[in-house]
Amino acid sequence: GYAKLDTHRKSRSGFAEVIFCSGKSDKHMLEIFGRLYEDEGEVLGTRASEEQYELIRKEYPEAEYDPISRIIKIEKDNKKRVGKIAVCSAGTADIPVAEEAAQVAEYFGSNVERIYDVGVSGIHRLLGTMDRINGANCVVAVAGMEGALASVIGGLVDVPVIAVPTSVGYGANMNGLSALLTMINSCANGITVVNIDNGYGAGYVATQINRLGVRK
Amino acid sequence: GYAKLDTHRKSRSGFAEVIFCSGKSDKHMLEIFGRLYEDEGEVLGTRASEEQYELIRKEYPEAEYDPISRIIKIEKDNKKRVGKIAVCSAGTADIPVAEEAAQVAEYFGSNVERIYDVGVSGIHRLLGTMDRINGANCVVAVAGMEGALASVIGGLVDVPVIAVPTSVGYGANMNGLSALLTMINSCANGITVVNIDNGYGAGYVATQINRLGVRK
Amino acid sequence: GYAKLDTHRKSRSGFAEVIFCSGKSDKHMLEIFGRLYEDEGEVLGTRASEEQYELIRKEYPEAEYDPISRIIKIEKDNKKRVGKIAVCSAGTADIPVAEEAAQVAEYFGSNVERIYDVGVSGIHRLLGTMDRINGANCVVAVAGMEGALASVIGGLVDVPVIAVPTSVGYGANMNGLSALLTMINSCANGITVVNIDNGYGAGYVATQINRLGVRK
Amino acid sequence: GYAKLDTHRKSRSGFAEVIFCSGKSDKHMLEIFGRLYEDEGEVLGTRASEEQYELIRKEYPEAEYDPISRIIKIEKDNKKRVGKIAVCSAGTADIPVAEEAAQVAEYFGSNVERIYDVGVSGIHRLLGTMDRINGANCVVAVAGMEGALASVIGGLVDVPVIAVPTSVGYGANMNGLSALLTMINSCANGITVVNIDNGYGAGYVATQINRLGVRK
Amino acid sequence: GYAKLDTHRKSRSGFAEVIFCSGKSDKHMLEIFGRLYEDEGEVLGTRASEEQYELIRKEYPEAEYDPISRIIKIEKDNKKRVGKIAVCSAGTADIPVAEEAAQVAEYFGSNVERIYDVGVSGIHRLLGTMDRINGANCVVAVAGMEGALASVIGGLVDVPVIAVPTSVGYGANMNGLSALLTMINSCANGITVVNIDNGYGAGYVATQINRLGVRK
Amino acid sequence: GYAKLDTHRKSRSGFAEVIFCSGKSDKHMLEIFGRLYEDEGEVLGTRASEEQYELIRKEYPEAEYDPISRIIKIEKDNKKRVGKIAVCSAGTADIPVAEEAAQVAEYFGSNVERIYDVGVSGIHRLLGTMDRINGANCVVAVAGMEGALASVIGGLVDVPVIAVPTSVGYGANMNGLSALLTMINSCANGITVVNIDNGYGAGYVATQINRLGVRK
Amino acid sequence: GYAKLDTHRKSRSGFAEVIFCSGKSDKHMLEIFGRLYEDEGEVLGTRASEEQYELIRKEYPEAEYDPISRIIKIEKDNKKRVGKIAVCSAGTADIPVAEEAAQVAEYFGSNVERIYDVGVSGIHRLLGTMDRINGANCVVAVAGMEGALASVIGGLVDVPVIAVPTSVGYGANMNGLSALLTMINSCANGITVVNIDNGYGAGYVATQINRLGVRK
Amino acid sequence: GYAKLDTHRKSRSGFAEVIFCSGKSDKHMLEIFGRLYEDEGEVLGTRASEEQYELIRKEYPEAEYDPISRIIKIEKDNKKRVGKIAVCSAGTADIPVAEEAAQVAEYFGSNVERIYDVGVSGIHRLLGTMDRINGANCVVAVAGMEGALASVIGGLVDVPVIAVPTSVGYGANMNGLSALLTMINSCANGITVVNIDNGYGAGYVATQINRLGVRK
Numbered sequence A, B, C, D, E, F, G, H: 001g002y003a004k005l006d007t008h009r010k011s012r013s014g015f016a017e018v019i020f021c022s023g024k025s026d027k028h029m030l031e032i033f034g035r036l037y038e039d040e041g042e043v044l045g046t047r048a049s050e051e052q053y054e055l056i057r058k059e060y061p062e063a064e065y066d067p068i069s070r071i072i073k074i075e076k077d078n079k080k081r082v083g084k085i086a087v088c089s090a091g092t093a094d095i096p097v098a099e100e101a102a103q104v105a106e107y108f109g110s111n112v113e114r115i116y117d118v119g120v121s122g123i124h125r126l127l128g129t130m131d132r133i134n135g136a137n138c139v140v141a142v143a144g145m146e147g148a149l150a151s152v153i154g155g156l157v158d159v160p161v162i163a164v165p166t167s168v169g170y171g172a173n174m175n176g177l178s179a180l181l182t183m184i185n186s187c188a189n190g191i192t193v194v195n196i197d198n199g200y201g202a203g204y205v206a207t208q209i210n211r212l213g214v215r216k
């Protein structure tokens, strides 16, 4: 086939390849899903539609699908998880992206603490959860609209904050560009940013950092 | 002359005309300053340079100049001030704009409470000043970079918040557009926005609101 | 559930929480609508679709729906309204946003004067309604395309003008950004701006200002 | 020389070539100025600096310079002017661009009525001058900041309105782009737009239209 | 009804009101169409869908619809047309916008010469039609993609050129913004610009100019 | 003074406060520099001009200044450094930003490996330095123009890559926005992004990550 | 008909006209397809939908359709191909655009070497194919997201690289603008850029270059 | 030193390294200039200031400087030039960029035909020079403002056209972005684009193409 699957990736980087399902034809989906499952004994796809899940399920009834994060996966039993990542979301509408980050991090072997709907327009909500955030090796801050959550968290913790702008909002949110700019211009220290709605990327790099924190 | 001075404005709107000094020729500056002073017995100009102050001072030694806000003025003695406006700034670099707002509001007859350097990257600083903010008829929130201050204040008070984005920052701050977008997309209620660095406009509308709060 | 409903909001801010219906799942819609109705004895949702109305109506036949503003609500009888807010729209296509502002303001207890289709391309239309605008504690100016209405009104009244850009128009209107920029750069005093199509936000802050004007 | 002067332009289009002085080297300035003067018995340059005027004056003491419009010229005596163009400006800061338009139109043989400082934030100023605007074959509307003047004039006259956005303003005016967008999105009929600060272009096309109105 | 129909417009401006059909509800469509038809004995609507035509046709079988320009109309017989406007399009895909301009101009009483598919990538096509363009009182130049047509025509004629950018193209055409910028920055004289896809506006102003050219 | 120095920051976050010198008045510079030096026994300022160095040096002759990174500092002797951060730059023109990152990381106690002028247009240069990059707990990738360096490094290492876009380039680089977008859209895993030219921010977060890698 | 088919193009430029199918009506499709087939004995259309293929196939059963490149064609047998063009794609999602380029180049008589899924996040993939790229007269580099592929190839070959940004990606990819900017700002020599997703344009100019390389 | 001079480049790519002088310190300028001169027996720098020329001239009196193209060089005598490249500019203000392209191409061994001030607003000027353009292996089209020149040339020749947008213009030219967009969206075939003002890049790739045309 055209695609060059990178099945040696795990040995090289410590991370198995993950499928970006959106836009893949049925034929490609099945083929890639199968090939990765075979190689690794487990497999995960992001941005999967209900239709793609139906397709996969016929061949692999053990596959699971979460309509919120839109993740499809078959995961090994009894995987050990290490360290701790806090995944925070500003609003309930940001949860799909937050869950993409959280589940990817879990799949890659990290413990995740979920702290949702703690946007800055009601700052007491965030402050009341600091004990659950503390102890994490890094924080993923997911927010749309004005995206201010990352800056506030950045001022409250001493570990890296991975900021994920989301396309949640309307009008001048410009499909997430406004939140992205907010986060890139953050006045707080320790903030770095990934693409709009890129929960996967945040879960990946959070795991890299989390592993550093638990190594040895 | 070309300019049509609007000297009836005060009776119409309750606000005397103010001079936007930036870009005015020396001849225009002197003429307009003089005319308004004559009409009102006091006069205020924003965005004035040191050079313009020197020019005015020769003719009107009673004029005062504040190099931070860049306001030049001659103000009547013993003006009564009413109500209360809280003017908050995120960083020290935002103070010039905050002072423009504060001094304009005072000139127009409002009491002003200044609360500076309370940006969201150290949220305890803002929370520690809530008692000084409470009681204000409205709050002016001045912030550059990611401009998150307005959202946090919006969640803490029950009066209107006038958000003023500033051009403070660099890179992707796009000279203040990023902070403007943050504020326009705020997830908090009660936030409205004026132009980048427009301290004057914020001081003006804050006074309109403050007057409503004290009327009768 | 994931969402942290802010049912204490009313005591804190004087405003009950309102539902942003767009994008909410049926399950969430019903649950949140029910919970707020229970707590407050009334409830209002913005950006509701016909389908969401059908859903709610089955459970709550007393719910009303306005297809223009897309507001769904159950409102207490005989609510007292105070003060006056003038809501002006430039064109008929801006009326959905203007109605969102007007009905939200009424729900929050303000009297509203509606003045529609008074865009600046036929300035006599606006001038002919000044007697109805006068006496308002603030004006909401709703306009798409070039959004010039706010500036003209700002020059005619002495109270705050809340400018609401709309996405009405095409081509270089850039889905409302053009009108937003017009309003932010207004040469008139007393103009502040909310997000594109954000009738809700305008109705909210207009009520805050209106309350100040009637307090005591 | 490199430049191909288009000295036949006048016979082809009825308009002599005009010099865009900005950025021209001294050598080029003198050469082009001289050549056009020779060919036409008169010559006009836009965007000329004081320094360029000093340079030209040494060679051509009859040259005149207007520091406001930044036009340098030697004009034939007793030129007959025809028809009428109204040139309106929103603020005094827009006058340099308005004067570029007015003086170019006069140089090309049009009568010009100047109506300055009639911005929409004080609409009575514009309304009070309608008798001077009426009778013009077209109107040039020059405005910066939010640029709303063109729309209001478009609704008041039945001849074409040439809208000239200016770079006057600050912050989100984006150096005139905001005013340009306002004018392009105008809800009024009969508005067409030229480049930011392009008084020359407006004076040119206004003359083309004016000539049509007086032809025969 | 909400809408304030401007039925006196014709006497004021010499142009009857035209319906912008896009987005109008069936009820509004019928009501406005009927009212204008009654007042003027003819009526024209732009951006009408097939469905809107079906709706109107049931009530007014004499209505005509052109699926290319998307214009619906009932026009008086034997209307006299005056002068001449040349309407040029760069590609065949620009014809819908060009036809909107042409038919609006004809409805308002102008003679129109159509010159289509003469884009600058095959300049001989345009040059071969100059005899048909000559004699027009103004030219409407309709082009998408890079929109260079207006500049080339501007250099070939001595009457005003109304440039209409279209959204034709893909990728970095940014839905017509690229063509708009091309036209606004034209190095040719006599070019003014209207909004993207605004054939109506071009037909309107072209008629204003054409009338000047034939007046008396 | 106005500024609220955050001298408890070190105990809270493990990082002493750093001075952003750009735009600070002489009076503020001296005061803040002195206060931090007193509290910590060392002090570092970024974006310092030669003039600010002269100012500081008069009071504190032990201060050092690096004209490339524009860092001014007094650093304690014999500070122990831990772990390893690789700082890579694409071109020589990116070195000022890379050095800001490197020296900040060293000041905060990290070992830094500098790998400069390894841009992707000569990929062998980067590949030839992989042995020096390997073993780092994270990589800082500094690049202007098209900013492709981060993606290539991201594919070669298994630790987090902090991407720093720079304003190096011209034309469509849009002062660094182009490089920022490149990095945000990276197809490689493990890339997060900070603001344009924000070497400080990269050095800070790289140190946070590096500390996690050496903790225990 | 309205369209002016340029059937002499082949003699003038050496390239037959190609149909841009997207947006063409059925009637136009059939007519143009037929006319070109008749003139040339072969015909090719880009951006064709399945529906357009069904339409054409009824009349011309010999027509072929490739759902990936969306090219429809009838091609002469035994066409001789010359030289060599390497077409490289960064990801599998970029293959549709790469195939448009490749098949257009083949139709115009070039030999094409396809090298797909060699994006820079796994640089060994690209390096491993250099022997297949070498010997080409030019390279087409197709990439979305951050579009870094062109720069890396530019540093590895000594022939022109035609860079094709694609709209592949999400969020801040801004539908391909980000990749376009990357490529325009490339630090490598020999890179030129065509429009987003413009495989056709790349195949065309690559053939022009390839022909130069084989001429004589 | 920090910089890794790529002195093997010539053997690899057939092109010696060229110095991008802008922003280089005196020390770096002298060192790099000297080193390349030594290696190649000749050397060329772009974007050099008068000051940098003075600096170089003291050490290397044989160096030449052209204040228009801002190129500094020492070139071998009697270099043989091959093939032909036509370099066209739209206006006289675009000549500096055109000369950068022309002189770089000549330095790299190409014959160059210069055709300047042939912008599309006077199309006869371009058409009158076609005999000089014909026979070139490629054309470089340099234009600012609306940048339409490339499209017109693309329709007249059958060889590749390298389009160079320039920052010439004002207002909505957005420092060359408008011309860049025009060129990227060209409706003509065979157009590819380089960065704004990138005469160097155009001269480089034009030489690559020219060499293909003369090879063997």
Ligand SMILES: Nc1ncnc2c1ncn2[C@@H]1O[C@H](COP(=O)(O)O)[C@@H](O)[C@H]1O
Pocket: A091, A092, A093, B187, B188, B189, C017, C018, C019, C020, C021, C046, C047, C198, C199, C200, C201
């Ligand atoms: N149309 C609207 N636009 C913006 N904000 C709204 C709108 N309607 C409701 N809201 C706000 O959104 C909050 C509810 O958001 P959520 O928790 O997502 O349901 C409300 O309390 C309001 O503050």
Ligand SMILES: Nc1ncnc2c1ncn2[C@@H]1O[C@H](COP(=O)(O)O)[C@@H](O)[C@H]1O
Pocket: D017, D018, D019, D020, D021, D046, D047, D198, D199, D200, D201, E187, E188, E189, H091, H092, H093
């Ligand atoms: N202020 C101006 N803005 C735009 N175009 C101008 C201006 N002044 C003169 N021009 C045009 O620029 C041409 C001269 O340009 P140039 O050949 O560069 O001197 C004139 O013939 C006019 O068409």
Ligand SMILES: Nc1ncnc2c1ncn2[C@@H]1O[C@H](COP(=O)(O)O)[C@@H](O)[C@H]1O
Pocket: E091, E092, E093, G017, G018, G019, G020, G021, G046, G047, G198, G199, G200, G201, H187, H188, H189
């Ligand atoms: N995919 C494509 N992208 C850009 N231009 C194309 C494409 N396919 C064909 N063309 C060009 O479009 C012309 C046909 O356009 P049209 O006259 O609208 O059918 C062809 O002659 C080509 O120059």
Ligand SMILES: Nc1ncnc2c1ncn2[C@@H]1O[C@H](COP(=O)(O)O)[C@@H](O)[C@H]1O
Pocket: F091, F092, F093, G187, G188, G189, H017, H018, H019, H020, H021, H046, H047, H198, H199, H200, H201
């Ligand atoms: N005017 C120019 N524009 C873009 N790139 C240039 C220019 N002049 C030289 N270059 C490139 O910049 C490289 C030198 O860059 P540097 O290492 O920073 O001196 C040369 O090898 C060329 O590839």
Ligand SMILES: [Mg+2]
Pocket: A091, A092, A117, C003, C004
């Ligand atoms: Mg909520």
Ligand SMILES: [Mg+2]
Pocket: B091, B092, B117, F003, F004
């Ligand atoms: Mg501080």
Ligand SMILES: [Mg+2]
Pocket: C091, C092, C117, E003, E004
């Ligand atoms: Mg109306």
Ligand SMILES: [Mg+2]
Pocket: B003, B004, D091, D092, D117
């Ligand atoms: Mg004024």
Ligand SMILES: [Mg+2]
Pocket: E091, E092, E117, G003, G004
């Ligand atoms: Mg065609």
Ligand SMILES: [Mg+2]
Pocket: F091, F092, F117, H003, H004
């Ligand atoms: Mg180098």
Ligand SMILES: [Mg+2]
Pocket: A003, A004, G091, G092, G117
């Ligand atoms: Mg892949």
Ligand SMILES: [Mg+2]
Pocket: D003, D004, H091, H092, H117
């Ligand atoms: Mg010229």
